[in-house]
Amino acid sequence: xSDVEHTPDGRYIVVKGRRWRATDxxxxxxxxxxxxxxxxAWRRExxxxxxxxxxxxxxxxVQAVKVALGERGTPWWGQTDAERRERWEAVVPxx
Numbered sequence: 001x002s003d004v005e006h007t008p009d010g011r012y013i014v015v016k017g018r019r020w021r022a023t024d025x026x027x028x029x030x031x032x033x034x035x036x037x038x039x040x041a042w043r044r045e046x047x048x049x050x051x052x053x054x055x056x057x058x059x060x061x062v063q064a065v066k067v068a069l070g071e072r073g074t075p076w077w078g079q080t081d082a083e084r085r086e087r088w089e090a091v092v093p094x095x
Contacts, residue, residue: 011077024070026081027088032069038094039065045095064092 005014012019023032042061049055063072068088070076076084 011075021071021075024076024084024088026076026084027069031088035065035069035088035092038092039069041095058095061093061095068092 006012006022007014007019010025011022013022014020027035039062042058042065045058046055046062049058067073068090070084070087073087074083076087079087
């Protein structure tokens with residue numbers, strides 16, 4: 001995703017003029033790929049469960065993975081190396 005615009009400090013990506021928190025750049029590539037795969041599965045579940053009682057569970061799954069990626073929750077640049085590692089190594093639910 002090198003074609004994505006980042007802010008000069010690297011903490012955010014810019015999409016259509018809006019800033020979004022960037023994925024923690026220190027996450028090892030295999031783990032980042034795994035988390036992104038799970039994230040996409042949860043996003044498909046959100047779409048599939050829209051308007052049902054299961055939708056909340058799907059959205060909670062998206063939230064858990066986004067936190068593991070560092071895109072939500074405590075900003076990754078405000079965490080120690082140990083806290084960052086613990087965050088991305090945490091078990092995330094799968095759909």
